[in-house]
Amino acid sequence: MKNYLFSGPFAKHIKDHIQLKQAVGYKYEAEAKHLVRFSTFTAEKYPEASILSKEIVLEWCSKRNYEAQANQCARSSILRQLAMYMERIEIGAYIIPKGYYPAAQQYGPHIYTEGELQRFFHQTDQCCFVSECPYRHLTMPVFFRMVYACGLRSSEARLLKVEDVDVEAGILSIYHSKKDNSRLVAMSDDLTGRCRNYSENMHRLSKGSDWFFPGLNGKPMTVGNIYHNFRRFLWRAGISHGGRGKGPRVHDFRHTYACHCLRKWVMEGKNISAYLPVLKAYMGHNSFEETAYYLRLTADIFPDISIRLEGCYPDIIPRLEGNGDATY
Structure with a gap:
């Protein structure tokens, strides 16, 4: 665990809670940073608190004027997990009920059409050299093709x-x-060839520990850099965007891959029950439910195979509900 500096009356419990989460396989880094802020809040306002009271929980979870509904729900969920841990070790804690705050409107993944993909990747190929981002014209065509x-x-x-x-x-x-x-x-042969050409141009003198998609100052390409280029490619490809948080998103390339893969298998008459575990392993899912989610999404996006899917696999196609913004 990183050397986070916790303060306030619950500092030890917060640290132990994070260590337990990470011990069972969760990264829990963003949550840990959030709990650092919570510990500072309690140190300043409730330094003598002996239990995690309802007053503390609700004050911390109250909605800020500047934040989206999803952020409030995320904050309350993190604190709920801490409270549940404290209850298990017999430290008094108010556990905010699940769903106490109204959930944000669910995001429906954007499944790119074949035409949209062709136009998008064509725009990545038109990416030019600029001194501020000297590797952009080399990395962007390969990066986005690899994600999809x-x-x-x-x-x-x-x-x-x-x-x-x-x-x-x-x-x-x-x-x-x-x-x-x-x-x-x-990787496919085509993508492997692109990566090989990219490496010859980009990594002739690189060490194995260097970033494959480098940013500036020896760091990996940033999330912000990816997003800004993504938005520019979308606009130039004529793919409308609803604004931040409304999509399409970079992560939707992953959803699109799964749906296109399943549709191809269905059209080829493959045994989907046998192929789903392959897709699960390939995409790095932890549970079968995460992979089965794409069966319903595929059936909804491609009506031409909906009847075939539901007729053959009625017991493994879940309903599309309760998945939030679907980050599988």
């Missing part, structure tokens, strides 16, 4: 190192991804 063609989370591609990309065998080594999972991901 391998069904990766953006962070998985962004944090690849040179030694993680086998440009001869066409294999990506993904380490310490969501819930600290690791896996091998095979």
